[in-house]
Amino acid sequence: MKILCYDGKHAREYYDISTPEQEAAAYMRLFLEFDHYWQFYCELEELEPRTACEPCLKDLHRHCEKGNCVCAADSCKSQARAARQRGGREQEQKTLYDKAKAGDAAAARKLIELRKDGEYEVAEFIHINDSIKELENYKQELAKEKKC
Ligand SMILES: [Zn+2]
């Protein structure tokens, strides 16, 4: 049996995710709570598609505003690399967010996993052993030990 464990602010929640359908439903359930109740994704909602800055659009790369510019000219590229990497991650999350909002459970799962370091956005897997199988395994182990 597989369980998804979510440490909410007030209580720990457990979801049975033994089947793919249950797993999809559990992530969608968490996504909806994160989105509507906790509003973890409001910065993604407001994220604008990024473009090149005004000077670069006019081919005046010397005056590039860097930071948020996505211009691919060599002189602009290196300067804006860090900002672009940061922006790339945000854009990736934004894409997943939009898909999840449209009902894509796989995207919801990926988004939740990407953002694991958020204080309340942690969800983890727990494997629960099947007691009958475990007993059998343990008996076999004991039998092996006897032989030695
Ligand atoms: Zn440029």
Ligand SMILES: [Zn+2]
């Ligand atoms: Zn620029």
